[in-house]
Amino acid sequence: MLCPRCSLSETRVIETRTSEGGRVVRRRRECPSCGYRFTTYEKVEERGILWVVKKDGRRESFDRQKLLRGLMRACEKLPVPLDVLEEAASRIEALLRERESGEVLSLEVGDLAMEELRRINKVAYVRFASVYREFTDLSNFAAEIARLIEEREDKHDNH
Structure with missing residues (x-):
């Protein structure tokens, strides 16, 4: 080297x-x-190109760095180590590459990213969801936060 x-x-x-x-x-x-x-x-080195089909029908090659930047942006100023985000990006990429077709919808990439962030940090999850789901007003934020609180309470009630 x-x-x-x-x-x-x-x-x-x-x-x-x-x-x-x-x-x-x-x-x-x-x-x-x-x-x-x-x-x-x-x-x-992965074989073959993984294509991401955007909402408007355009296709672009999967870019792990772009995914990682999105995860990092959601976690800005939060105590989330970079290696945790890199591992999340790797899990997402591995799941996408397991598919038979070589194409994946951008919505699926976003859903997987939201699942990872929901597990890693709830604030980062809400930040990402607000952009990804295009929250237009405060009621969208309130509904998502209420859903998270309800999940947390359900978990505490079951334990």
Whole structure:
């Protein structure tokens, strides 16, 4: 692996870890020439393109980074670690790639993202839902929050 600072071709691995449920290998590396430390990620390249069909019928290739940015935006200023969001994005992508067709509706991607956020952080879930479901007024927010409160109370009553 080339050193990003001095371009030496022989860097050494100082630590290796798996992440995203074992689907990614993270390596900390160090350049013996300049001492620069950096991180690389290794993952299997997926076969075939996964197409996302938008509401207006347009198709675009699935972009995991776009999904991750949406999750991150919903969690801004909340105590949600990045690795939790990366794992959520990986779970969503894995579910989508299991499908037979190579196409998925953008609504399905959004629904999966909302499920993940609902589990991770309720505030992030409401933020995402407000954009995704195009909340137009305060009553939409109130209805969604009431639904969350009702779910929480049902869980407490059952335990």
